[in-house]
Amino acid sequence: MQRAAPEVGGAQGSDGGRLAGLLRDLPCEGFERSFKLLPGALLADRVLFGIPRAAVAAPALLRICTSLAMPAPFLEAIGEQLAGADTVHFGHESGGAGIIYKVYLEFSRRLAGAHAGEPILLHLAYKWDAVEPERRAVARYVCHPGLPVADILSRITKMGGDLAAPVEAVVTLAADRASEPLMYLEVSEDGNPRASYDVNVHAAGLRLRDVEPQMRLAQRRLSIPGAAFERQWTAVQGEKLGHLAGGRSRDGAPFMTVYHQVAPRG
Secondary structure, eight states: OOEEOOOOOSSTTOHHHHHHHHHTTSEESEEEEEEEEETTEEEEEEEEEEEEGGGSOHHHHHHHHHHTTOOHHHHHHHHHHGGGOSEEEEEEEESSSSOEEEEEEEOGGGGTTOOTTOOEEEEEEEEEESSOTTSEEEEEEEEOTTOOHHHHHHHHHHHHGGGHHHHHHHHHHHHHHOSSOOEEEEEEETTSOOEEEEEEOGGGOOBGGGGHHHHHHHHHHTTOOHHHHHHHHHHHTTSEEEEEEEEEOTTSOEEEEEEEEOOOOO
């Protein structure tokens, strides 16, 4: 169901709030928050909005990209690719090295009739630092539909490093509870060594509290301060687990991102 884009908590004029303001009058078909675990740090100021492409004219979407100071090469590329997209996702992340904006083009129609395991480019994402636009990347999210759980776990083992064990435990639990196959994607970026995965576990109906032991194991393995983790965990443990991402970031560091579903307000 489409609704108005939700408000984003935080200070007036914050970057996440600014993005929400630009999207306020557009239909929103999905909204997720997430937190990212990195060596010694936890980033919680992360949001992602889904806008149905057919419901919004391309010039309006491009104006939003321009308002977010999207680099000119990205703006040109998106202008050429919008027509084929089914959903446009706008994201924001801050609290780390900069203020990052993200625009994902989703091509969900490509999944129709796909053969099991056939690699399909599902998302093409443009990411840039609003303060230092030269810090930017293009990410390709390749879906492997219908991949058996054993193969998903094997791929996670190869990329997961110290975080493979907690992620594999969550994926195994989700696969046991889900009524349909889990969606597995692998992510790469142009010009850097990023190698990561994303596992969609919406169908399992898990709450974050259901995977607390695994999350705390990840916290310990990344040496994240207990106080920072507790603040975040207390706020989100009752929310629905959407998907997990992890592997190696563009600077080679291990990471885990936990997406949790938040119902839009409107």
